[in-house]
Amino acid sequence: MSHHIKGQPRNQATLFPEALDDFVTDENPVRVIDAFVDSLDLASLGFEKVKTKATGRPCYHPSMMLKLYIYGYLNRIQSSRRLEKETHRNVELMWLLERLTPDFKTIADFRKDNSTGIKNTCRQFIQLCREMNMFTNVVVAIDGSKFKAVNNKQRTYTPKKTKDLIARFDASINHYLAILADKDKQEYSDEDVTVMHEKVAWMKNRLAELSDIETRVNEHPDKKISLTDPDSRLLKTSNMVRQVCYNVQSAVDSRHHLIISHEVTQSTDIGKLHLVASQVQEALGTTDITFIADKGYYSRADIKNVLDTGSEMLVPKTDTSGAAKAGIFNKNQFKYDKIKDEYICPAGNILPYRRNAMENGLKLRVYVNHIACRDCDIRTKCTRSRNEPRKMRRWEHENEIDAMHQRFKKAKDISLIRKQTVEHPFGTIKMWMGATHYLTKRLKNVSTETNLHILAYNLKRMMSIKGTIGLMKAIRQ
Known part of the structure; x- marks a missing residue:
């Protein structure tokens, strides 16, 4: 006698x-998805076809399509073809969509045509969280991460890569032409000669393509082009491997780990601090926020802009001076006297303030001591120049940056909090x-995908915090 659990016969009436x-x-x-989407004013959020004409073929209401996508991204079903299949067999989707079964092209077109509405929906959910008092005594961690684009590395070109490829094809063409010119002295069949002629013709066509690509690469501002997804960029990842990707910036609340703001970018983290911080301030309606970021965001002008808010x-x-690699004294080995406004070099000499200078749009104060530097015994450890003395340059707002750095050193476990957040x-x-x-190409479509992923993430976080019933009650209030 079997002790396994038995199922019902397939031909039994149910x-x-x-x-x-x-x-x-x-x-x-x-049910949370249904309640949230039903609470939205889709027309004001920028969705198309909320109000339709009386004539023509009826279309699906945007609320139904938005529910479908939120459900899909919440359950790791991002493909429009897979979503179409799920509408025919998934009981939860039958309930959510009221048994509607849009085809994959309609599903894909909705995501493509409603990027603004989806972005605003993501922001609207943060406003809902704000109304629920989820952001009090806010500490926000900012970071960026590389997400793979729909573009193979082989389809991305730089000036060096195109130059090397052109040289290699030139060498191959000359090699085959030399063989063909000397074919009478060697034993090659007619078939071999035909194959070599075809190879030379193909390589000449490829060489023309590479010449055109080289021109486009040199004319591009970033000196890099990607052929499959032109908006993607070749960037270094955390393990220093170059990858064709997008750099997604995000600002996360350290208390509940909700993503308050995000932005899809095409470059490194440097220069993005003020951009992301201003978006967080706008989303929360306050500037009483503490921002944490890693050293990849260190930019004095950017930090000053955030502090000014x-x-x-x-x-x-x-320190990006490169002095240590050059084998000379680093800037941090020169002590700054705030009261006297002067530097003291490692040899004990005083470098007083001399003049102002402009560098990369920043107003700098220059400190130098020509006589002391000329007669210094350790000059070779301080500068590689034979004629020019060692100069110290200090930004006019450097005191604020130094004060920020002191606060950072006093803050305990701040780097650990940033990582965990x-x-x-x-x-x-x-x-x-x-x-x-990513499944889509171009910056606009990739940004829409990111919005849907982050909306799904925040929705799942809130369901974990409040529970599904509690979150539905808060949405309907």
Whole structure:
């Protein structure tokens, strides 16, 4: 006698529930999606076809399509073809869409044509969280992460790569032409000669393509072009491997790990601090915020812009002078006397203030001592120049940066808090995306995908914090 659990015979008649609603429990997350989308004013958010004409073929209401996409991204189903299949067999989607089954082209077109509405929906959910008092005594961690683009590395070109490829094809063409010119002295069949002629013709065509690509690369501002997705860029990842990708900036609340703001960019983290911080301030309606970032964001002008808004900024100070590699004294080995406004060099000499200078749009104060530097015994350890003395340049607002650096050093475990806050959401979203990350091309479409992923992430976080029933009550208030 078998002790396994047995199923029912497949030919046995079954009495299903009379209503589709009986299949979906009261705590099912799909009910949260339904309540949230029904609470939105889709026309004001920028969705198309909310109001339709009386004539012509009817279309699906944007609310139904938005519910479908939120459900898909919440359950790691991002493909429009897979979503189409799910509408035919998934009981939760049958309930959510009221048994509507749009085809994959309609589903894909909705995401493509409603990028503004989807972006505003993502922002609207943050406003809902704000109304629920989720952001009090806010500490926000900012970081960027590279997400793979739909573009192979082989389809990305730089000046060096195109130059090397052109040289290699030139050498190959000359090699085959030399063989063909000397074919009478060697034993080659007619078939071999035909194959070589075809190879030379193909390589000449490829050489013309590479010449055109070289021109485009040299004319491009970044000196890099990607052929499959022109908006993607070849960037270094955390392990210093170059990858064709987008750099997604995010600002995450350290208390509840909600992503308050995000931005898809095409370059490194430097210069993005004020951009992301201003978006967070706008989303929360306050400047009473403490921002944390890693050394990749260290930019004096950027930090000053954030501090001027009234927010606190904590970024580790970095040295990019390259003095240590050159084998000379680093800037941090020169002590600055704030009261006397002068520097003291490692030899003990005083470098007084001499003049002002402009560098990269920043007003700098220059400190130098020509006589002391000329007669110094350790001059070779201070500068490689034979004629010019060692000069110290100090930004006119450097005191504010120094004060910020002192606050950073006093803040305990601040780097650990940043890692625990901002890196976890990136890992979660990348796991949902799968190995290939993005499915679409171009910056606009990639940004729409990112908005849907972050909306799904924030929605799941809130369901974990408040519970599905509690979140539905807050949405309907």
